[in-house]
Amino acid sequence: MREFDYQRANDVPGAVALLNADPNARFLGGGTNLVDLMKTGVERPDRLVDVRELPLDQVESTEDGGLRIGATVSNSDLAAHPDVRRRYPALTQALLAGASGQLRNMATVGGNLLQRTRCGYFTDVASPCNKRVPGSGCPAREGAHHNHAILGASEHCVAVHPSDMGVALAAFDAVVSYETADGLGELPLEEFYLPVADTPHRETALPSGALITGVTLPAAPVAARSRYRKVRERASYAFAIGSVAAALDVQDGVVRDVRVALGAVASRPWRARAAEAVLSGAPAGEASFAAAADAELAAAEPLPDNAYKVKLIRNLMVSVLTELTEEAAR
Structure with a gap:
């Protein structure tokens, strides 16, 4: 590791400066x-600017019944918070599935959102990678890509975003707050991550020099009945090969509200808007769930070694939504 300077910030404006x-x-x-x-x-x-001690470590209720989560809240503290467990159980499940206890104790909400892909070509400085060195190429397309993107990718990059937490936040319309030298700003999570296109090295829409200060979850009664399911190649701590965060409100056998987001399928947490549109007002049952999954995955463009993800995600969506329906009927 090369030498670097280290400074601890005392307040948010100081950190930005x-x-x-x-x-x-x-x-x-x-x-x-x-x-x-x-x-x-x-x-x-x-230089590293240490922001861990900034006063951004609280989880607070908002006036509308949502939650405001500070950027330095640890993943462990967020997962254990009673309001998160009660109002957004899928978020707790995603955090617990995301890493070992030791890592969750250290990892922060802001850092989780900004984590980089685990693509082997990205992390190997001897390999070309458009995300690391723009214009150098994407060897994953012809090389090892079994865990890479099937949605929203491009010829320039097929890496996936590794966050579990981000998938649950995407399902619940999270908004990211930040501060720059010019003042405060907000970005809906769906706009926070940029499409891959031909600039995969530009991952977020954060302005230059911005510090994430928190995440707000708007009130969402449907989120109280939610679930996060992660599939991985081994039962112990590992990154997802596919995941689903879903919330479902069923009344008289009809879907009244639904939220679905997918993980390990794209360069960002993937909000399944097409699936939600199919399900809204539809009968709550396996046929509707399968039709919704097919509608979302119609845009999939898998590579030879990750085509299995289409069936995996389809089955995962149907399974999670079915379990939520059965839970509501009890």
Whole structure:
């Protein structure tokens, strides 16, 4: 690891000022992703600005019944928070599925949103990678891609976003708050991550020098009956090969409200809007769930070694939605 400077920020404006004073500085939260990338040479910051001690570690209820989550709240504390467990159980399940206890204790909400892909070509500095070195190519398309994207990819990048937490947040219309030298700003999570297109190195719409200060979850009564399901290649801690966050409100056998988001299928947490449109007002049953999954996956463009994900995600969506329906009927 190359040498770097380290400074601890005392307040949010100070943190923003420190980052803007050095174009090659990075914010440091828990460091569970950034430090690993520094060890491999993918990230080479000249300065780390430690934001872990900033007063952004609270989970608070909003006036409309939602939640405001500070950026430095640890994944462990967020998963255990009683309001999260009661109002957004899929978020708790996603956090618990996302990492070992030791990592959850260190990882922060802001850092989780900004974690980089685990594509092997991205993390290997000896390999070309458009996300790491724009214009160098995407060897995953012809190489190892069994865990890569089937939705929203491009010829320039087929990597997937690794966050479990982000999938649950996407299902519940989360809004990301940030601060820059010019003031405060917000981005809906669906706009926070940029499409891959021909610029995969540009991952988020955050302005330059911005510090994430928190995430707001609007009130969503449907979220109280929600579930997160993750499929991985081994039962112990591992990144997803497919995941679903879903919430369902069924009245008199008809879907009145539904939220669905998918993970490990795209470069960002994937809100399944086409599936939701099919399900809204439809009978709650396996036929409707399968039709909704097919509508969402109609846009899938799998590569030879990840075509299995289409069937996996279809079955996963049907299974989770069926379980939520059966739970509501009890």
